[in-house]
Amino acid sequence: MGQPEHRGQGRGDGLPPGQRLQRGWPVTHYGPVPRFREERWEFRVFGATADGDKRCWTHEEFSALPYRTLVADLHCVTKFSMLDVEWGGVPAATVLELAPPAPEATHVMVWAEYGYSANIRLADFAAETTLLATHRDGELLTAEHGFPLRLVVPRLYAWKGPKWVRGVEYMTADRRGFWEERGYHNLGDPWREQRYSYQEEPGDGPEA
Numbered sequence: 132m133g134q135p136e137h138r139g140q141g142r143g144d145g146l147p148p149g150q151r152l153q154r155g156w157p158v159t160h161y162g163p164v165p166r167f168r169e170e171r172w173e174f175r176v177f178g179a180t181a182d183g184d185k186r187c188w189t190h191e192e193f194s195a196l197p198y199r200t201l202v203a204d205l206h207c208v209t210k211f212s213m214l215d216v217e218w219g220g221v222p223a224a225t226v227l228e229l230a231p232p233a234p235e236a237t238h239v240m241v242w243a244e245y246g247y248s249a250n251i252r253l254a255d256f257a258a259e260t261t262l263l264a265t266h267r268d269g270e271l272l273t274a275e276h277g278f279p280l281r282l283v284v285p286r287l288y289a290w291k292g293p294k295w296v297r298g299v300e301y302m303t304a305d306r307r308g309f310w311e312e313r314g315y316h317n318l319g320d321p322w323r324e325q326r327y328s329y330q331e332e333p334g335d336g337p338e339a
């Protein structure tokens with residue numbers, strides 16, 4: 132696989148405020164682990180696309196997209212962090228190139244199995260450290276860690292990175308995702324300790 136091309140977030144590193152180091156790799160999610168059925172799986176880009184059309188990839192097509200690796204830290208809002216995780220997969224920027232958003236798009240909703248979702252600013256989705264990961268340490272992801280596809284956004288708390296991703300919706304206005312509707316911060320920057328929605332300041336979230 133060669134050397135990782137990117138070091139993830141990156142502010143002198145170390146742990147964000149209030150986090151502690153976790154050894155091993157715990158499994159953290161809400162609900163059951165979905166079963167992967169290749170013939171029913173597709174990755175879909177829709178919403179405010181540049182040409183107004185949807186774009187779909189089969190698993191085979193998506194797996195053929197250019198592969199990159201990234202070393203990044205993972206920060207769970209429940210206060211554990213893992214440092215230097217090596218991910219492999221398709222940069223989110225590649226998806227933005229292949230299925231460009233309309234100029235008015237400002238946010239994305241990342242959709243996963245069972246309706247899990249997370250809203251992210253387009254600029255965070257487009258960051259060079261944002262990866263649609265298929266691998267960790269050169270091995271395919273396991274089912275409980277998101278096989279066949281999970282989003283990794285090192286600069287945000289890990290709930291902003293859905294496991295079992297199935298699509299991306301381009302949006303012209305912000306809208307809350309699954310945990311953002313349930314009391315978690317709309318932005319989720321661990322370096323600013325943006326954990327809960329009661330901490331939001333005017334402009335951090337969608338208009339009421």
Ligand SMILES: Nc1nc2c(c(=O)[nH]1)N[C@H]1C(S)=C(S)[C@@H](COP(=O)(O)O)O[C@H]1N2
Nearest residue numbers: 158159160161207243247289290292293294
């Ligand atoms: N689909 C889905 N993705 C999810 C979650 C979830 O509940 N559902 N939980 C998130 C949270 S809170 C964390 S900390 C990470 C955990 O990833 P891991 O189980 O691979 O450690 O997955 C994120 N992705």
Ligand SMILES: [Mo]
Nearest residue numbers: 207208289290
């Ligand atoms: Mo989490």
